[in-house]
Amino acid sequence: MGRHFLQIPGPTNCPDEVLRAISAPTIDHRGPTFAALGTRVLEKIKPVFGTTNPVVIYPASGTGAWEAALVNTLSPGDKVLCFETGHFATLWQSMALELGLEVEMVAGDWRHGVDTDAVAAHLGADTAHEIKAVCAVHNETSTGVTSRIGDVRAAMDSVDHPALLLVDTISSLGSIDYRHDEWKVDVTVAGSQKGLMLPPGLSFNAVSDKALEAHRTAGMKRSFWDWTPILAANEKGMWPYTPATNLLYGLEVALDMLADEGLENVFARHQRWARATRAAVEAWGLEILCLDEREHSGVLTAVVMPEGHDADALRALILERFDMSLGAGLTRLAGRVFRIGHLGHFEDLSLVGTLGGVEMGLGLAGVPFTPGGVQAALAVLQED
Amino acid sequence: MGRHFLQIPGPTNCPDEVLRAISAPTIDHRGPTFAALGTRVLEKIKPVFGTTNPVVIYPASGTGAWEAALVNTLSPGDKVLCFETGHFATLWQSMALELGLEVEMVAGDWRHGVDTDAVAAHLGADTAHEIKAVCAVHNETSTGVTSRIGDVRAAMDSVDHPALLLVDTISSLGSIDYRHDEWKVDVTVAGSQKGLMLPPGLSFNAVSDKALEAHRTAGMKRSFWDWTPILAANEKGMWPYTPATNLLYGLEVALDMLADEGLENVFARHQRWARATRAAVEAWGLEILCLDEREHSGVLTAVVMPEGHDADALRALILERFDMSLGAGLTRLAGRVFRIGHLGHFEDLSLVGTLGGVEMGLGLAGVPFTPGGVQAALAVLQED
Amino acid sequence: MGRHFLQIPGPTNCPDEVLRAISAPTIDHRGPTFAALGTRVLEKIKPVFGTTNPVVIYPASGTGAWEAALVNTLSPGDKVLCFETGHFATLWQSMALELGLEVEMVAGDWRHGVDTDAVAAHLGADTAHEIKAVCAVHNETSTGVTSRIGDVRAAMDSVDHPALLLVDTISSLGSIDYRHDEWKVDVTVAGSQKGLMLPPGLSFNAVSDKALEAHRTAGMKRSFWDWTPILAANEKGMWPYTPATNLLYGLEVALDMLADEGLENVFARHQRWARATRAAVEAWGLEILCLDEREHSGVLTAVVMPEGHDADALRALILERFDMSLGAGLTRLAGRVFRIGHLGHFEDLSLVGTLGGVEMGLGLAGVPFTPGGVQAALAVLQED
Amino acid sequence: MGRHFLQIPGPTNCPDEVLRAISAPTIDHRGPTFAALGTRVLEKIKPVFGTTNPVVIYPASGTGAWEAALVNTLSPGDKVLCFETGHFATLWQSMALELGLEVEMVAGDWRHGVDTDAVAAHLGADTAHEIKAVCAVHNETSTGVTSRIGDVRAAMDSVDHPALLLVDTISSLGSIDYRHDEWKVDVTVAGSQKGLMLPPGLSFNAVSDKALEAHRTAGMKRSFWDWTPILAANEKGMWPYTPATNLLYGLEVALDMLADEGLENVFARHQRWARATRAAVEAWGLEILCLDEREHSGVLTAVVMPEGHDADALRALILERFDMSLGAGLTRLAGRVFRIGHLGHFEDLSLVGTLGGVEMGLGLAGVPFTPGGVQAALAVLQED
Known part of the structure; x- marks a missing residue:
């Protein structure tokens, strides 16, 4: 009672308006009404990431979007630099290993964010540029610690290292200040069920131009997560396979609420x-x-x-x-x-x-x- | 936000389950599915009133059910005894006057419930039995004072007065202990939007046998509020005119929740x-x-x-x-x-x-x- | 299945949008958000009746609005002219009798609308102007016959009779062309559950200036149905008692849909x-x-x-x-x-x-x- | 209008009951209420597949479940036998190629189902057992042709070939007779948005014991789609990452409706x-x-x-x-x-x-x- x-x-409490929106009848994902919806949400989602670049929306929950970030930008055996900021940071490490990447893990006490000195030190030592990506969790949901991604970027720049910057914002996006473009993040990973105030079931990759360039030569196998056909279909507000239509209804409502506020x-x-x-x-x-x-x-x-x-x-x-x-x-x-x-x-x-x-x-x-x-x-x- | x-x-906060229930498609109020629903809610509503007698359900908000209580049991010029326990008690006084009844009002300070000594005094003085009904508000929504209806009944019995006892439970039913049968209340007036956890739009008259007997000779004009055709149609789970179908969906859910608890x-x-x-x-x-x-x-x-x-x-x-x-x-x-x-x-x-x-x-x-x-x-x- | x-x-099929709207949480009917809603629906409802005059909205189903039309404009014993166009026309006759009016009924075969010649004949014969109101059903739901109200008005005018014109549009409003002002209808009676595409539970009286004038001296007893306190509260978008808030949410959506189309x-x-x-x-x-x-x-x-x-x-x-x-x-x-x-x-x-x-x-x-x-x-x- | x-x-029309169910508030996917829900749907889903074996439920749309079927059972460079029965059959071919498998494609005219003679011929010729899986589409959504999977199985058995049988039932499950266990299918792929009468966003792998055994040695890289941690978490009615809770609410309603019918x-x-x-x-x-x-x-x-x-x-x-x-x-x-x-x-x-x-x-x-x-x-x- x-x-x-x-x-x-x-997952967080969803506004009644969002829950009612997702209960609207499903429509034809190949028809003009859907195309208009798709076009709108793909545009309205961008400011939440602080980007003017494309955002890929997956009909899958957040963990999938991390897999997408890795398989779209890296090649088998590539090395990634990870930071043990908490439980979710270690999960991404496990995922990278399962997918056949090599992981350089910076140990941590689960009470601090990414150590920016360690970023500079590890990348500075990597003169051969074997590290292809830095993987950070913006807000560690397991610890309540928010890493300072702008400072991570500064540390990377300080040693002039070309690694990609991949950031998990699953529990921060739409709640904590975040700037994909300004911080030159290459792939931002997010999900629907936190600050976006939706049920779980959608996830996101905001992608930089540099990420798209890496994507062209990235050798990891991918099909469902592949950005290329999605970005192509997105041109017309559509997806190459069936999108999660009803959650997209709710997404538009939630994005409008965030923009209004x-x-x-x-x-x-x-x-x-x-x-x-x-x-x-x-x-x-x-x-x-x-x-x-x-x-x-x-x-x-x-x-x-x-x-x-x-x-x-x-x-x-x-x-x-x-x-x-x-x-x-x-x-x-x-x-x-x-x-x-x-x-x-x-x-x-x-x-x-x-x-x-x-x-x-x-x-x-x-x-x-x-x-x-x-x-x-x-x-x-x-x-x- | x-x-x-x-x-x-x-009106109170409604459970999500109730709100979802009232959003189901409206059905034919003359068909078998509706008849089954009607029969169920007419039965399930009774324990909430503490009665085994019929409960009339109106497709109208609570004020209407007070009008119904009066026009179904009284005749023009009849005298009713009211108690100034607060704003809503005075509203019923106004209504009785508008409908052509005579009102004997016992003044009050809006900080106490019905004065049971006054009940006995006024009824005891009415040896001619000119007072046809005692009108009480169980819970005065305007003051937060709950009258002791069992004691009111005892006071009435102490002077052996035959007046009907009409009680407003709009803000108490389903929240505060109430016993229509045990307290020998003749008409209990209630609404959907408080303890029943529904939006406003339904109201109720629980009726005693004595009230039904008074009804047969009551001379006030009535049509929409008339118990007779409603009770007749209720035999088959129906109403003589269009009921508020969607609120009845919610009513069943709410009654089940109360019974479960x-x-x-x-x-x-x-x-x-x-x-x-x-x-x-x-x-x-x-x-x-x-x-x-x-x-x-x-x-x-x-x-x-x-x-x-x-x-x-x-x-x-x-x-x-x-x-x-x-x-x-x-x-x-x-x-x-x-x-x-x-x-x-x-x-x-x-x-x-x-x-x-x-x-x-x-x-x-x-x-x-x-x-x-x-x-x-x-x-x-x-x-x- | x-x-x-x-x-x-x-009742008719309701749009999903309307059903979802009525499932929104109930709000304070005395607060500013409700007042704004009330003001909007009271304005948006007018064009559907073809009027610029006030429309009274009741938290009650349609039959109640017919009772309201009668008790607000007539006095006990007044004579009304009715036409036996079908089942619902005879119901209004019964209601008028129950409420203490006198009824002059023009017989019919249930296959035609109001006989405009009979209108002129009966009113023309009533040189004493004992007939205070003509009661017509615009669309007889029981027969599928639509009376020509404009012609009824013309017939009334042809004999220069001052009777009020009361019209039931319960099954026509929002579906069949109707013109309260142009046809000089005095009270138009309507309900929510037909052309307005809502569940049952709201009903309406559109009122002419002449009806409001008759109201001032009408002697029938009334309280719940009384226009005066409602129209006064409506000035601020409110009601003198609890309105059917959730159905008003749906009403606004439905009115917007009709206006858009x-x-x-x-x-x-x-x-x-x-x-x-x-x-x-x-x-x-x-x-x-x-x-x-x-x-x-x-x-x-x-x-x-x-x-x-x-x-x-x-x-x-x-x-x-x-x-x-x-x-x-x-x-x-x-x-x-x-x-x-x-x-x-x-x-x-x-x-x-x-x-x-x-x-x-x-x-x-x-x-x-x-x-x-x-x-x-x-x-x-x-x-x- | x-x-x-x-x-x-x-996607198909969803029952109102399902749409209302998915609009219930999201709950804690680590709590006891969710665990009970998860346990129920994991059990109730089995008969729809005609299996008593586990069914993996993904918070992802149907295409993902095909990827899951491949990466969980095969190794890089494995050969699969495909049949060009229509558009979706060719999509699975493309996916297999993208994921690094070798595809033997049997041409078709898009007007017939899987050619069972060709099944026997190709497998019979494959004496080295290089073909590791036969991939068939049960109901070709692009052509309206339903392949006879029981006959495909018979053809496989006729040449005693050990290949796995992977079947796409995305548009047939819950609508057309299907028997995972009886036909000895190894992985059945399905989605929520067709016969299961849900919005898109859930997908399924029903898995045979033989598939689970293949899974243990399958060399393809996988993380999000990996059956092992999911099946482990499913023991307690949970998932290793955030499930699509609200769609699971709807799934239970839909499964109950199918079972009732x-x-x-x-x-x-x-x-x-x-x-x-x-x-x-x-x-x-x-x-x-x-x-x-x-x-x-x-x-x-x-x-x-x-x-x-x-x-x-x-x-x-x-x-x-x-x-x-x-x-x-x-x-x-x-x-x-x-x-x-x-x-x-x-x-x-x-x-x-x-x-x-x-x-x-x-x-x-x-x-x-x-x-x-x-x-x-x-x-x-x-x-x-």
Whole structure:
């Protein structure tokens, strides 16, 4: 009874308008009405990436778009430089290995973003230019740490290395400031189910001219993910195979909502929620996983459990008692952190409710903490 | 951007399941599929009223069902006994006068429920039995005071007066314990848009055998509201004119949800939210309008503004800043109270958000109050 | 399995867009967002009636709006002139009698519209002006006959009689050409569930200045239906009691669709379907109930069954076998006619399917007829 | 205005119940409610394939599932045997080549299914067992020809060849009789947007034990499509990455509908529509593309245009004039055939409307034909 609080860091709460839009009857994906829709969304999606270049839209969930980024730009045995910023960064490493690439992995503590000094050091040492791509996760959904991609680009430029820059923005796009063109990102990977406020099922590759050039000679095998036939069909607002029509209906609604609000305002709204959440966590006397003030995520906050207390037991209690889903700690953080999502279609008062649920849960679970987190969050939300 | 917080005391938030149900295609209201639906909802609605007698369902909003209660049971010039428990009680008085009835009105201070001593006194004095009906509002939506209908019935019985008992449960049905049969209510008036968690557009008359007997000789003119053809058509699950088919789809879903949860649990849930809300108001140092501990409403809490502060300005600020609708003070309470709805499809965490929005609004509006109301509510919700 | 064919003459098929619109969350009917919605629909509804005067919108189904027309303009014992054009005309007679009016009924054969000569004769004979209102049904849903209201008005004017003209357009509004102002209609009664392509639950009174003047002195008792408080609240886009918010969402969508198409086109579309349907019926060698070429309805066609064959058995067979609902013959036409609805959100190809279902049903039921009706309809639809 | 007739051979018309289901709020794909949903759909999907083995569900459209079938079972340079039965068969050939496989293609005329003699001949000649897989399209969406997969299996067995049998059922599953286990198919490829009556966005691999064994040693690179982690996560009703939650809601509804109707009935229904459609085409004097009586498709009928007449001009006219989408002739059939889809959520009367639209279109386009096709279809639908 009552509305579920979906406060994982994605999939996020979808606006009613989006959910109603995706329930419209499916249309002929070869007809003129679809072509007009396709043309509109392919254009409206660009500003969200901060690009004027093409954005490829896949009828597949986000993980597929990472595979697409790799198979479209690289050749078997190519080396990529990865950074162990968290769970999802390691997943991309696994994927690259499975697909036959070589991975140079920079170790990390899962509490910081991409180490830009390491970027410069590794690329600077690679005088033979064996590293063909740098793979970074913009916002690590598993840790609540946002890497500074502009600084990654600067580090790459500082050593004048020609590697491609591939960036995962699955949990940041449409929520945290991001600039595909300005930061000279080559492939930006994204999904529908976070800041774009849609159900899962669409994913994206924004591609630079340099990426398109690499694509021409990239030797990895590909068919479904191949940019070339998609970009060709996109010229007429279509796809070479059946697109996910109903999600595209919702995408247009979501893009219109973001444009109406203004991306600046969207980003500011998420930062404000993040500040309020951190104020609550600090008032509780709990530790935030992210250690660098410049890297706090706008879309989620990962909270470290006091020693001897199980984050998953807390989450289960909160789900049972207050019908709220929080994010789990993943792999090496399992049981040690819980994650509060504050992104997508969300609002101040639901954040208050979310933090209230956490605070009551902490109390009921017998976790040592200082009450007053919600009150601290109210102060931020009221004044800010 | 974000979900609106609809915290007026009705219309209430509707479950997604109900909203989706009412968007199903309309069907032939003379066909067998409809007849089966009609038969089901006419049966499933009864326990919510606490009755085994018929419930008439109108394709009209709640005010119409009050008119129906009067025109079906009374004759022109009949006298009815009313109680000034708040705005809606005075509306029924106006309606009775407009329809040509005589009204004996017991004055009240809008901070108490029906005065049961007055019931006994007025009826006891009416030895000629000129009073044909006692009209009471179970839950005064304008004040947050719940009259004790069982005690009203006891008072009527104590003087052995034959008047009908007509009760408005528009804002209480499906949220606050109510017993049409046990309390020997003759006509219970209700609407769809509160505890039944539907959009507005349906209304109800639960009718006792005594009411049906009065109906046979009642002299007021009626056609649309006439029980007789409706009850006849209801035998086959139909209506004598076009029913509000799509709302009936939603009604079945809502009734199933209430039955699944169990009405006892539904009532307890609302009382718990009311306790938490009062804890917040008391922590703020503000005054609750309802003055009798036995009469606090489970579905809304009316809060008195400190002298010199305008409740409507506060509500406007909260709407503008936090996108939450609160109930206004009505007529003689205009500007002096605001009302927090906590009924319908609702949940602990949204109550926390609601109270957080009020607390921040009080701060921003410069109303003198003590912070900490949300924290007090958390304590109630956590322990209770 | 499959989509039901709802080919009764109302409720009609609703556009998906309308159904999705009514499933949006209910909002505060006292807030600014609602006020803006109310103001818009109150304005957008006017052209559909062909009026620049106010239109009262009730949160009640269509029958209620007829009651409203009577109680707002007349006094107890007033005489109204009615015409027995079919089932619904007799229902309004019953209603008038129930409400305490006197009825002068002009008999009819249920195969013609209002007899304009009789209008002139009855009113001409009423030199004392005892007849206070002429009640006509624009489109008789039970017979498929459309009365010529402009000619009714001319007949009234020809004898210079001051009676009000009250017209039921429940099954014609938004489908058949109608002109409230030009024809000097005083109250036009309508409902949501036919040409307006909504589920049932809203009804309408368009009111002339003369009706408003009559209203001021009309002595019938009224409260829920009273125009005065509604028109006053409408000034701000609101209602004096809870409106049927979600249906108003759908109303705006439907009104926008009608305006986008253009009412001229809407009317022409229905006439064309009616012509195709009549071509089919004629090809089958069956009789059309309507006997006057000037009065064929654009929204439904009533077909007379050959002697010895039961229309209801045919309808049951078609429902069972082809999942299509057709309209029954009502009261004195029961079993003798069936009615094919071709109104609302509808299209050529579904009309072809509808007629195909009837043709197959006739064959399976053993009704004597000539095959080829669908083929005849195709010819009309193709050429026209 | 009016409902669009979507009569392409997929995406198909979706039931309202399915569309409403996919508009429910997205839930946590790691939580217990999702796990229960996942477990249910993974079980309910099996009978539709005629299998008791696992079915892998991808959050991707159908083309992806073909890629999955190849990369999960084969190694680079493996040879596959393909049959040029139509456009989609050639697409799978292209895909195999793009992915680095070798293709032995049996030429065809696009008017017949897989040549079972050729199956035996080619495999019989392959004594070295270089052919690792036979790739067949069950129902060629581009031609309306259904290959007899049971006979293909028999031919394979007749020469005792160990190749895997991979079958595309994208446009047949849930509409045409299909038996994964009985026919010893190794991978069955399917999509959501045809007989499963869902929007596009889900696709499927039903896998035999033999396919799973091949999978263990298959050398092609894969990550997103890899069965192993999916099957492991499916044990708990989950997926290794974000599934397309909302489409899974709809899938459950659609599977329940198919089960309620009974697959036998579903198949019979489609065959009956196909017979009625062919009766119409024959009455028109037009040619059906499929030349083998045993291979007529139950889900679509491809019609050959008379010489000198352009099928695309006809389709454009029908879309413009009657708002119906028909399937185009693809690649070598472009302009020469049009395809009538009669699958998914469909019904007799809409088939009549569909054929009526084609017949009127033929007339308006000046195509030489004999009227009476609709009438011929009525005879089939009435008697059958």
